[in-house]
Amino acid sequence: MSERIVVVGAGMAATRLAQDLPGVTVLGDEPHPPYNRILLSAVLEGTHSPDAVTMRMPGHVDLRLGTRVVEIHRAEQEVELADRRRVAYDRLVLATGSIPTLPPIRGLVRLDGRLHEKVHAFRSLADCERLSTAVPHARTAVVVGGGLLGLQVARALAVRGLATEVVEGGDHLLRSQVDAPAGAILARDLAKLGTTVYTGARAVRLTDAGLTLDNGYTLDTDLVVLTAGGRPSTALARRAGLDVRRGIVVDGQLRTSDERIHAIGDCAQFGDQVTGFVPPAWEQAGLLARHLAGEDVTYEGARTVARLRATGLDVAVLGDPERTDGDVVAISNPVVGSHRKLVVRDGVIVGATLVGELSRIGLITQHYDRGTVLGPREPGDLLMGERPATPVALPDDAEVCACAGVSAGRIRACHSLDDVRETTRATTGCGGCAPAVRQLLATRTLEGTPS
Numbered sequence: 001m002s003e004r005i006v007v008v009g010a011g012m013a014a015t016r017l018a019q020d021l022p023g024v025t026v027l028g029d030e031p032h033p034p035y036n037r038i039l040l041s042a043v044l045e046g047t048h049s050p051d052a053v054t055m056r057m058p059g060h061v062d063l064r065l066g067t068r069v070v071e072i073h074r075a076e077q078e079v080e081l082a083d084r085r086r087v088a089y090d091r092l093v094l095a096t097g098s099i100p101t102l103p104p105i106r107g108l109v110r111l112d113g114r115l116h117e118k119v120h121a122f123r124s125l126a127d128c129e130r131l132s133t134a135v136p137h138a139r140t141a142v143v144v145g146g147g148l149l150g151l152q153v154a155r156a157l158a159v160r161g162l163a164t165e166v167v168e169g170g171d172h173l174l175r176s177q178v179d180a181p182a183g184a185i186l187a188r189d190l191a192k193l194g195t196t197v198y199t200g201a202r203a204v205r206l207t208d209a210g211l212t213l214d215n216g217y218t219l220d221t222d223l224v225v226l227t228a229g230g231r232p233s234t235a236l237a238r239r240a241g242l243d244v245r246r247g248i249v250v251d252g253q254l255r256t257s258d259e260r261i262h263a264i265g266d267c268a269q270f271g272d273q274v275t276g277f278v279p280p281a282w283e284q285a286g287l288l289a290r291h292l293a294g295e296d297v298t299y300e301g302a303r304t305v306a307r308l309r310a311t312g313l314d315v316a317v318l319g320d321p322e323r324t325d326g327d328v329v330a331i332s333n334p335v336v337g338s339h340r341k342l343v344v345r346d347g348v349i350v351g352a353t354l355v356g357e358l359s360r361i362g363l364i365t366q367h368y369d370r371g372t373v374l375g376p377r378e379p380g381d382l383l384m385g386e387r388p389a390t391p392v393a394l395p396d397d398a399e400v401c402a403c404a405g406v407s408a409g410r411i412r413a414c415h416s417l418d419d420v421r422e423t424t425r426a427t428t429g430c431g432g433c434a435p436a437v438r439q440l441l442a443t444r445t446l447e448g449t450p451s
């Protein structure tokens, strides 16, 4: 008899795993079929319907929605559901994602423990629908948190016509990913798009008068959206006695301290790395599927590639440029809203930030991935100049889609965008690769690549 593989959580990592693994049972507490969380801001903005963000779950999967797992009974190899029924497993995969953290703002939570009616989280489709329903009745919104998620939400609300403000406690926007000059350029871009940014200010209290900041300002607002961070969802694992630090600790086979239980995605911790992005979640899911199918594979940690998906703002970050040692080569042009920076060590790109102009992202990512040793002038040349007149030709092994880990060669081997989506999953994550994919398909047609 084949092993009974049970997955807890029906989010982005679980869906990717189930697509590659026949006969799994997936237990998800949300009522909706699995969906692409990255595109929630597009749903809020109104450019995508909720149906359009649904992710394909193969027919062979036993998908049980609205099914919350409340306990893991390791000795019996069973999980217990909220309705007290149990499901037996030979292998258990925890893909429980992360949960938003509530910032210490007085007045956010009412006496009955529910959020104040003006206050919204933004993690799930249910959060998105609740916020979307409130938008037509509001004129103003404050987004608490100036990270990737905060900027996505702020742009979406502004596109929906709300006067939107962003409050960020740190001294600049996207402070986990970019430096202060890049953050300032983003704040300027947002201001041009009609959104005011308050940096170095913390929201401390919500009253009928509005949201009060620690600098004494009170922002009169109809909506408050909380986007200030999340943490791995580890409660189940912790109660089951698994090794948990920030996330659920896993080894190179994505095994927890119980060899029958694995963890992937936002809830997992490999070495000291907790991720929080789709590319590593999908990489882990793909690798675990191969491991469970009997292949000899080892996870070696994630490359971080962060793309901001927000109308009118373009940001890509490779690695951790603010915390990686090396020589910094940077060109900042606040007038046109572009900031490009490479961190180079021994000729190799070990981190990069691009704000405002991403036409060179493919080439830079390729050098970053391959660890190409560049000549002394090359880093500067890579950053110089404006958008190239003719697009740079990518070699077959250059990565085009960071979410699904798809190379230019695999795209060229496809005969249509649907084929690309179906066979490689490129463009189905953050969608940032869509222009490059279209261009590769178009060039392929011109070159007459055989199908």
Ligand SMILES: Cc1cc2nc3c(=O)[nH]c(=O)nc-3n(C[C@H](O)[C@H](O)[C@H](O)COP(=O)(O)OP(=O)(O)OC[C@H]3O[C@@H](n4cnc5c(N)ncnc54)[C@H](O)[C@@H]3O)c2cc1C
Residues within 6 Å of the ligand: 008, 009, 010, 011, 012, 013, 014, 027, 028, 029, 030, 037, 038, 039, 040, 041, 067, 068, 069, 070, 095, 096, 097, 098, 122, 123, 124, 149, 152, 233, 236, 264, 265, 266, 267, 276, 277, 278, 279, 281, 306, 307, 308, 309, 430
């Ligand atoms: C609005 C938004 C925008 C984002 N934008 C980007 C982006 O542009 N680029 C990027 O790379 N990443 C982005 N992310 C992060 C990305 O969505 C996550 O990294 C990714 O979803 C991780 O996949 P996961 O499966 O680990 O977790 P999730 O997709 O969060 O799935 C976890 C699932 O498990 C369920 N669950 C938890 N506990 C239980 C339980 N006990 N029983 C049953 N089910 C349970 C949860 O309800 C959830 O459905 C964004 C996230 C959000 C919220």
